[in-house]
Amino acid sequence: MSPMRLIRLLALAAALLPAAAQAEIVIVTSQRSGAIELSREQAEKLYLGRATTLIDGTPVKLVDLPNGATRDDFYLKLTNKNPAQIVAYRSRLVFNGRATPPIEADNVGEARQWLAETPNLIGYLERTDITSGMRVLLRLP
Amino acid sequence: MDSFQNAPALPPRRRRNLRPLLAAILLSLAGSASAADEPPRFALSGFGTFGLTRSDKDNYRFHSSSTQPSTMPGQNFDPSTDSVLGVQGTARLSDKFDLTVQAVSRQAAGYDYTPHITWAYLHYRPTPTLSLRAGRTTTPFFMFSDSLNVNYATPWLRPPAEVYSLNPFSDLDGVDAIYRAPLGQMDLEIQGLVGQSAVLTRSASGRLRNARALRVGLAGTGFSAQAGYTRTDLHLNWTDGFHQALRRQLIAAGEADAADELSGTHASAEFFSAGFQWEKNNWITIAEFAKRKVDRYISTAHGWYLTVGHRIDAFTPYVTYANQNQDTPAFCTPVPAIHAPLVGIYNNSRNTAQHSLAFGTRWDVARRIALKGQIERITPAPQSRGLFPSDTLADYLRPTTPVHVLSLSVDFVF
Numbered sequence: 204m205s206p207m208r209l210i211r212l213l214a215l216a217a218a219l220l221p222a223a224a225q226a227e228i229v230i231v232t233s234q235r236s237g238a239i240e241l242s243r244e245q246a247e248k249l250y251l252g253r254a255t256t257l258i259d260g261t262p263v264k265l266v267d268l269p270n271g272a273t274r275d276d277f278y279l280k281l282t283n284k285n286p287a288q289i290v291a292y293r294s295r296l297v298f299n300g301r302a303t304p305p306i307e308a309d310n311v312g313e314a315r316q317w318l319a320e321t322p323n324l325i326g327y328l329e330r331t332d333i334t335s336g337m338r339v340l341l342r343l344p
Numbered sequence: 345m346d347s348f349q350n351a352p353a354l355p356p357r358r359r360r361n362l363r364p365l366l367a368a369i370l371l372s373l374a375g376s377a378s379a380a381d382e383p384p385r386f387a388l389s390g391f392g393t394f395g396l397t398r399s400d401k402d403n404y405r406f407h408s409s410s411t412q413p414s415t416m417p418g419q420n421f422d423p424s425t426d427s428v429l430g431v432q433g434t435a436r437l438s439d440k441f442d443l444t445v446q447a448v449s450r451q452a453a454g455y456d457y458t459p460h461i462t463w464a465y466l467h468y469r470p471t472p473t474l475s476l477r478a479g480r481t482t483t484p485f486f487m488f489s490d491s492l493n494v495n496y497a498t499p500w501l502r503p504p505a506e507v508y509s510l511n512p513f514s515d516l517d518g519v520d521a522i523y524r525a526p527l528g529q530m531d532l533e534i535q536g537l538v539g540q541s542a543v544l545t546r547s548a549s550g551r552l553r554n555a556r557a558l559r560v561g562l563a564g565t566g567f568s569a570q571a572g573y574t575r576t577d578l579h580l581n582w583t584d585g586f587h588q589a590l591r592r593q594l595i596a597a598g599e600a601d602a603a604d605e606l607s608g609t610h611a612s613a614e615f616f617s618a619g620f621q622w623e624k625n626n627w628i629t630i631a632e633f634a635k636r637k638v639d640r641y642i643s644t645a646h647g648w649y650l651t652v653g654h655r656i657d658a659f660t661p662y663v664t665y666a667n668q669n670q671d672t673p674a675f676c677t678p679v680p681a682i683h684a685p686l687v688g689i690y691n692n693s694r695n696t697a698q699h700s701l702a703f704g705t706r707w708d709v710a711r712r713i714a715l716k717g718q719i720e721r722i723t724p725a726p727q728s729r730g731l732f733p734s735d736t737l738a739d740y741l742r743p744t745t746p747v748h749v750l751s752l753s754v755d756f757v758f
Contacts, residue, residue, distance in 0.1 A: 253531055253563060256472040262439050270711060287658065287708035294757045295497035298391055299490035300444055300463055300481065303434055306384065 227330040228277050230341040235322040237261065241340040247281050249325070251292065252302030265305035266314050266326030273311075277327045280343040385436040393495045395426030395502075395753030403739060404732040404747045406722075408505040410512050410545040410696075413453050418732070418747075424451040426502055426753050428493045432463065442467045448493050453544040462493070462515060475522040483552075484537055484559045484572045485511045487619035487632050496755035499628055499660050499706050501718040504649035505731050506668035509696060510636045511615055513541040513552055530564035546733065547584035548607075553577040569620035578611040580641040585735055590675075590690045593683060605640055605677040613638040626655040628662070637671075643694055644671040653706075660706040667699040670725070688727075689740050698722055698730030704751075712758060718751045 230246055232239050239257060248254035249265060256262045268274045270286075278289045296302040308314035311332055318326045319336030333339065399406050399418040407414065408425055416422045428450040435443045446463035465479030482490045488503050492514060495502060502508075518539020525532050537559075541552040555576035562569050587606060594603040619632030628651070635646035646669055653662030673691035704718030724730030724744040732747065734740070 248531075255469075260472050262469075262472060286711055287714070290712055290757060291497050291714075294391060294494055295491045297389060298430070298432060298446070298494045298497070298757075300446075300465070300467070300477075301490070303387065303436065303442065304389075306387070 226273075226276075228273065228280060228327050228343040229330050229333060229339045230325060230327050230343070231318055231333055231337040231339050232263075232325050233319055233322055234336050234338055235320065236338070237323070239263075239323070239325075239338075239340060241325070243281070243341060246325075246341055250278070250305065251282055252296040252304075255302070261323060263323050263325050264321075266317055266324060267305035267307045268314055268327070269307060269310060273327075273329055277343065386433065388431070388433045389758065390429070390431040391494045391496055391755075391757045392429040393426050393493075393753050393755045394423065395495075395751060396421040396423055397425040397749060397751045398422065399732075399750075400748045401745075403734065403736075404729075406747075406749045407509075407546075407731050407733060408502055409509055410547070410733070411453050411543065412451065413455055413546045414451070415735075426495070426751065427451070428495075430462070430493050440469050450493065453546050473524050475524075476519070477522070478519045480515055480517050481520060481537070481539075483511070483513050483516045483541060483555075483574070484535065484557045485513070485574060485615050486572075486617050486634060487570055487621070487630075489514070494757070495716070495753065496712075496714055496757045499630075499653045499662055500651060500664060500702075501704050501716045501751050501753055504632075504647075504651070504664055504666040504700075504702075506647040506666035506698060506700065507617075507632055507634045507649055509731055510634050510645060510647055510668070512545055513543045513550065516541050516555065518555070527562065530562050530567075533559075533561040533563070535559040535561070547587075548580055548582045550581070551579040552613075553579065566623040567621070569618075571618035572616070574615040576613050576615075577609075578613045578638060578641065579609040580607050580611060582607045582641075584693070586686075586690050586693050586737075590683075590686050593686055594679065597680070597683070599679055599683070602677045602679050606675060607641050611638055611641045628653040628655065628660070640676075641674065643674045643691075645669060645695075645697065646671060658708045660708075662704055662706070664702040664704075664720075665700070666702070668697050668730075670695045670697045670728070689737065692727045692729075692740050693733070695725065695728035696731055696733075697725035697728050699725075712756055714755045716751075716753045716755065720749050720751075722747050722749060 230241060245254060245258055275286045278284055293304055297304050308317060314326055315332060315334055317324060319334050397406055398421045402417040402419050404418040405414055405416055406425060412425060414422055414424045428448060430446060430448040432446040437443060443466055444463050447459040448462045449457045449459045451457055461480060463480060465477045465481050468476045486508060491497050516537060516539040518537060520535060520537040522533060522535045537557040539555055543550050555574055557572060557574035559570060559572040591603050591606055614637040617632060617634035622629045630651040633648040637644045647667060649664055649666035651662055651664040653660050674694040675687055675691055700720045700722040702718050702720035704716060707715045709715050722730060723746045729744055
């Protein structure tokens with residue numbers, strides 16, 4: 204079976220399972236990033252706009268997936284906020300100039316491409332979506 | 345489907361989005377045009393509200409700010425109080441520089457909706473803990489000053505007017521520095537600002553010169569608090585009929601020195617505010633106190649509010665009690681007793697003291713859209729009309745009564 208067929212089959216299986224939204228989510232960065240370490244607390248601070256750097260001071264940028272189950276699941280797991288709360292919270296930060304929001308990818312494919320190739324870019328994906336160019340920083344089961 | 349249409353089987357460099365022209369220009373300005381597979385460096389977003397407001401009395405038209413000119417009968421549904429539309433663009437020029445511009449359209453004192461530039465600043469981060477900004481930012485007078493127009497971000501329909509009407513100046517042209525540092529489990533933020541500002545209200549034009557402000561904020565999970573203090577020179581020119589009448593009368597009576605105390609360029613003002621927000625187990629509490637202290641031209645006053653809300657699925661019902669008190673009237677210069685009646689009306693027309701109890705709810709109907717409804721009972725202070733200004737002398741001679749105000753709105757971000 205070719206890898207492409209396998210991916211298609213897995214995607215199909217995932218789509219048929221109601222538990223798909225509960226898939227494991229991982230926070231990743233490119234292999235091209237330096238020796239990045241990320242704690243859960245710091246990840247929450249980054250995604251809530253309360254920090255723009257890692258604990259060691261390295262500036263990082265963030266990627267958001269487009270609206271959907273994975274994104275909602277990620278924020279619920281990391282910040283305990285539902286989609287409406289996140290949008291409201293984020294809109295205040297963005298429109299008061301305090302924080303630039305994560306860069307929103309048009310689709311998972313775009314996010315994967317960015318995350319595999321751009322140094323010091325951090326993002327989240329379903330564990331099954333990670334590729335060889337990435338390194339897992341944190342798991343959110 | 346997306347997840348495997350763009351699987352790594354595609355040559356990575358082939359895929360390139362067509363970004364808006366502005367993004368392309370900014371990108372090339374930033375000298376990074378080769379970044380085909382990197383995330384875009386330009387973000388455009390916006391926010392807005394369409395709202396309707398009415399009271400239960402035709403001669404009480406509700407205004408949440410002195411910049412609102414509407415003279416529509418109070419019982420008509422008026423879209424001009426809360427409706428607003430804003431667009432914001434941010435360009436990342438490099439890791440350390442970004443540029444933000446925001447334009448907002450809402451009814452101004454001249455009845456027009458001409459977009460107004462509310463943000464236009466260059467942001468420089470020399471270190472991860474320090475931000476320097478130059479250009480137009482917002483005044484730091486209140487806890488929600490920096491997102492006043494973004495109703496989507498807050499649980500209530502609008503920030504409580506008893507506090508937020510104490511100061512109509514919203515833009516600050518100048519520079520500021522923000523320093524952030526962790527403090528235990530929380531984050532400390534210290535902001536210093538210097539600059540100037542101008543505003544046009546329904547009955548005055550004002551300027552702040554040489555404004556100096558300091559803000560301290562503390563934020564943790566579910567909790568934030570802040571306090572701010574500003575000192576400034578104030579220029580204020582009243583343009584309303586009561587002012588013209590009193591000024592004419594004083595000058596005719598040989599009281600030109602007293603007339604010069606009505607308005608001019610020699611006031612100094614101080615503003616103080618402190619507030620907190622706390623969110624736990626779906627309970628939301630917001631409270632704030634603010635004081636305006638001015639040595640002439642306008643009253644010294646203070647206000648506070650307390651909001652408690654509870655999130656139940658998509659609904660967040662809330663209750664707010666708010667209060668504004670006048671400490672000293674606008675015109676305190678001793679003048680002969682013959683002027684007392686007109687001085688009394690003049691001062692009452694500048695006293696916006698009132699208290700109110702509001703019940704409302706937020707309803708998150710869809711992603712990025714919230715509907716809100718609020719009913720409030722507003723009681724103007726005796727001999728004042730609170731936030732229901734009038735140009736009619738007779739309105740200030742009648743005893744004031746409690747007024748009920750109904751507001752409905754849809755808030756959105758994009």
